[in-house]
Amino acid sequence: MQKLKPARFLDPALDRTSIAPNETLSHDQLITWYRTMRLARACDKKLGALYRQGKIVGAVYLATGQEAICTGVVSLLERNDYFSTVARGLAGWFLRGVEPRHVIARWLGRDVPPSHGRELGLFFADIEHYGIAPYHNGSMASWIPSGAGFALAFKIRKQPRVYVAFTGDGATSPGDFYEGLNFAAIHKLALVVIVENNCFAYSTSTDKQMPVENVADRAPAFNIPSEVAFGNDIFEVRRVAKRAIDHARAGNGPYLVEFKTFRASGHGEHDDMGYVDADLREFWEQRDPLRLFAEYLDGPGGLGETAVKAIDDECTQVIEDAVVWAEAQPEASPDTVGDRLFAP
Amino acid sequence: MAVITYLNAISQALRGEMRRDENVILLGEDIAVFGGAFKVTRGFLEEFGEDRVIDTPISESGFTGAACGAAVEGLRPVVEFQFADFIACAFDQIVNYAAKNYYRWGIPMPVVFRGPSGGGFRGGPYHSQNPEAWFTHVPGLKVVQPSTPYDAKGLLAAAIRDNNPVIYFEHKHLYRRIKEDVPDEDYVVPLGVADVKRAGSSLTIVTYGAMVHESLAVAERLSGEGAECEVIDLRSLSPLDRDTFLTSVRKTSRALVVHEAQLTGGFGGEVAAIIAQEAFDVLDAPVTRVAALDVPSPFAAALEDAMLPTQEKIYAAAKEVLEY
Ligand SMILES: Cc1ncc(C[n+]2csc(CCOP(=O)(O)OP(=O)(O)O)c2C)c(N)n1
Numbered sequence A: 001m002q003k004l005k006p007a008r009f010l011d012p013a014l015d016r017t018s019i020a021p022n023e024t025l026s027h028d029q030l031i032t033w034y035r036t037m038r039l040a041r042a043c044d045k046k047l048g049a050l051y052r053q054g055k056i057v058g059a060v061y062l063a064t065g066q067e068a069i070c071t072g073v074v075s076l077l078e079r080n081d082y083f084s085t086v087a088r089g090l091a092g093w094f095l096r097g098v099e100p101r102h103v104i105a106r107w108l109g110r111d112v113p114p115s116h117g118r119e120l121g122l123f124f125a126d127i128e129h130y131g132i133a134p135y136h137n138g139s140m141a142s143w144i145p146s147g148a149g150f151a152l153a154f155k156i157r158k159q160p161r162v163y164v165a166f167t168g169d170g171a172t173s174p175g176d177f178y179e180g181l182n183f184a185a186i187h188k189l190a191l192v193v194i195v196e197n198n199c200f201a202y203s204t205s206t207d208k209q210m211p212v213e214n215v216a217d218r219a220p221a222f223n224i225p226s227e228v229a230f231g232n233d234i235f236e237v238r239r240v241a242k243r244a245i246d247h248a249r250a251g252n253g254p255y256l257v258e259f260k261t262f263r264a265s266g267h268g269e270h271d272d273m274g275y276v277d278a279d280l281r282e283f284w285e286q287r288d289p290l291r292l293f294a295e296y297l298d299g300p301g302g303l304g305e306t307a308v309k310a311i312d313d314e315c316t317q318v319i320e321d322a323v324v325w326a327e328a329q330p331e332a333s334p335d336t337v338g339d340r341l342f343a344p
Numbered sequence B: 001m002a003v004i005t006y007l008n009a010i011s012q013a014l015r016g017e018m019r020r021d022e023n024v025i026l027l028g029e030d031i032a033v034f035g036g037a038f039k040v041t042r043g044f045l046e047e048f049g050e051d052r053v054i055d056t057p058i059s060e061s062g063f064t065g066a067a068c069g070a071a072v073e074g075l076r077p078v079v080e081f082q083f084a085d086f087i088a089c090a091f092d093q094i095v096n097y098a099a100k101n102y103y104r105w106g107i108p109m110p111v112v113f114r115g116p117s118g119g120g121f122r123g124g125p126y127h128s129q130n131p132e133a134w135f136t137h138v139p140g141l142k143v144v145q146p147s148t149p150y151d152a153k154g155l156l157a158a159a160i161r162d163n164n165p166v167i168y169f170e171h172k173h174l175y176r177r178i179k180e181d182v183p184d185e186d187y188v189v190p191l192g193v194a195d196v197k198r199a200g201s202s203l204t205i206v207t208y209g210a211m212v213h214e215s216l217a218v219a220e221r222l223s224g225e226g227a228e229c230e231v232i233d234l235r236s237l238s239p240l241d242r243d244t245f246l247t248s249v250r251k252t253s254r255a256l257v258v259h260e261a262q263l264t265g266g267f268g269g270e271v272a273a274i275i276a277q278e279a280f281d282v283l284d285a286p287v288t289r290v291a292a293l294d295v296p297s298p299f300a301a302a303l304e305d306a307m308l309p310t311q312e313k314i315y316a317a318a319k320e321v322l323e324y
């Protein structure tokens, strides 16, 4: 098999090993986003451990290496905008206020809202408290049509709100991706599609998934704007996603942004990633979004190493405490299995 | 009151619900400018505007998913499939998204899927199917199938007001054939309540949809021969009103289950199993089913007639049960 050269892992035009914002940001903002990403990383690490201890049963899916994308995008949203993501967007949930202890309790199958043991920690929806909409039916790309539907409701009610659908690269091949975007483009709905191209769909590399170089190359079929950007740089994520969100909010219709990134853990923790070459891993390891962000904060960002380290330690502690809390939550009672099938 | 067709009853319910609740919107292929393949929504675009009567591209999964999302956001979308056969293209959104959403998240999804279904008019394999059993197997969906204009209007109003996904199968062959007096004003026929369409004490015929009319015709014929059939129209398959047919079987001790869909895995099997389990002690004859043959719906008249349940087949089966 032909080995990919490092230059081919990422278009050199997008590549960088240090990052810096092109907007004025307060320390508070920087700390909030960094902490969110670090919390997600710490949570993932713990979830992996709980899985290996047999405490999380079935499977567990992490987001290691992709934290900058959802953090950057969600940092731009208004409170009444919706977004939806599976656990690959864990940091996005956290930024909206979802608590790690609840996430962990759900992975443990505990009786906590909103799913009360009926759904994996992989999925999450709670409109009332977090503006995170139920959009995913388990089937890849199914959320593009439903996302169009949320945005249709916004349009009919003349609300300047947007719906952001996070999507993997593999999920851009099923028919729903086309049907949903086609509908949204015809009606100029405020649907922003954020593609997290992490080089793989489970074990299948992107060149076996699509005949084009970039997912963004598919956008002309819908006559919508699209961009390709580097997803491990939170500042770039904000820069590009802002254009997309502004465009959609202004009533100009959908917008697709493809962020190049890398899934640094397996598809799930059962997956040893034997199909990933060592040099590809190493290439992306140099570009880990937390590493890039921390280096900026240590240096030009002016936060300093001690402050960054304090955040890291605090996050580790939050997750430790979260596990204690989560494990103390009750299991769902078998008596509830038939409850809540139909809405009153 | 006015005598209207089954098709007009459906239109009336839609118009009535759209007038009383601005959250009700319609999506489907050719429903706006053209008024629908069967003209159910003729004039709706003019009355309600293009925000509420939406011509969709040919993408059943796409507009079904969009309707589901809009429903979560508080609209009450009614999706028209041009033919129920093409609901297959939207299967995933219905069985994996709509059906499970409330169970997973406790967030309601009030959406209605209208499927013009059924054969008998030479529609061939893709314009004749009765796919109700694909969906009655899925927890979280409500499935209804009216047989009369009165029920068509009341069940559709109830479906639209319900806070759950409801699949509403309307039989194309009844559209213009069946007429009756229907109140002009709005009313609902509650979901999950069967209707005794004819009282009798000799044999219970449990049926729904187009086969209600065939069963009633057979009941008339048998009445002339001294046997009185009770014809139960299920109207709703999910939720299912077991009590009405079980009460009837306890009275008649004989049960015949009739539907137009294919036999194997058809909904009649569920009804028969319930009767066998719950009323075994009173049965004087085996619970018997009449349904379509287990083949696709063929086009040619002779073939389709051979495939569909007919009055002759229902009559023959009823005689067997009565004489067992
Ligand atoms: C229609 C469908 N087929 C298969 C699966 C199983 N599956 C879950 S995730 C996944 C890979 C998704 O890849 P991608 O969209 O790139 O997202 P990533 O996991 O890389 O974040 C597969 C095949 C599924 N959920 N839905």
Ligand SMILES: [Mg+2]
Binding pocket: A168, A169, A170, A196, A197, A198, A199, A200, A201, A202
């Ligand atoms: Mg992927």
